[in-house]
Amino acid sequence: ISAQVVARDLQESKILRAVYGNRQLDEVLTDFWFNHFNVFMDKGADRYLTTEYERDSIRPHVLGKFRELLEATAKSPAMLFYLDNWQSVGPNTPQGLRGGPNAQRRGLNENYGRELLELHTLGVDGGYSQKDVTEVARCFTGWSIDQPQRGGTFRFAPRLHDNGEKIVLGVRIPAGGGIADGEKVLDIVAHHPSTAHFISKKLAQRFVADDPPAALVDRMARTFLKTDGDLRAVMQTMLDSREFWSEGAFRSKMKSPLEMVVSAVRASNGNVDFATALVNQVGQLGEPLYRKQEPTGYSNSSREWMNTAGLMARMNFALQLAGNKVPGVTVEKHENTADTALGSPEFQKR
DSSP: OOOHHHHHHHHHHHHHHHHHHHHHHHHHHHHHHHHOOOOOOTTHHHHHHHIIIIIIGGGGGTTSSSHHHHHHHOOOOHHHHHHHHGGGOOSSOOOGGOOOOOOOOOOOOOOOHHHIIISSSSSSSSOOOHHHHHHHHHHHTTTSSSSSSGGGOEEEOOOGGGSSEEEEETEETTTTOTTTTHHHHHHHHHTTTHHHHHHHHHHHHTTSSSSOOHHHHHHHHHHHHHHSSSSHHHHHHHHHHHHTTTTTTOOOOOOOHHHHHHHHHTTTTTTEEHHHHHHHHHTTTTTTOOOOOOOOOOOGGGGGGGGHHHHHHHHHHHHHHTOOOOOTTTTTOOOTTTHHHHTTOOOOOO
């Protein structure tokens, strides 16, 4: 199967689940957490590994424990390949495993260690140092992939691991730990107060406001710590809050291209025979699915989508949808179908 077919099937399935799924919060959270733990579909083996990544590492854990989600992404071949950790080796790795004279020689790769601390857990101001990044990278040496170009599974390679002593965020990790070194790092960062705050703020930014109220974020963070990172409980704290239901939060956020396109089809009771045109539309609006090259993923901030060209493109899409001119999509035509597709004159959320 060609990589193009795999990519198109994955993109269309995302649209179809979002349009027809009865568990809408699951779909929104799957998209949120994929962006939080972003991988780039067009990088090498990730052309084939991204489907499994979303299905097995992200989707089952969106309302579970953060620690389990974190480990699922850390051991995912898609993440190991995307951030090059599968090539990271310790200093005592035999020369024959470091690459021949005509190959790129392998050594310690800090990509995953840095993104784990900066983007996945503590946040850029979470209190870690460059020394911590290096120590974390040492802990994850040997976390690799069995035949990555053939869609292989996670494997730990002891001969590639740095078995020396490490100190991560002030915690001593004794020598000789093997795979447990990386798992200990996941324990440390998953239970860190900075992680509780960082994750809570991102969720509140996604669901409440671009600049969420500090008091709400603090309550969500306390729930995170009290419940051992129970994401369902954190979401419940947010959804039950007065801030979530406040007048200030109502229509305070602009929809992302994916949200706008999907909600327009749902609101107009559209029937999708094939989703190719909708996938292309989301891409044209600035959010090509699974193709955010940077590890940051797509932003949760409305400011990302607030520009004249984007607004014009949204209006054009609404008119095409209302006129049944989007290939593969049929909507029930009414006098106000275009307004329904846009959601409101301001194209806003909630």
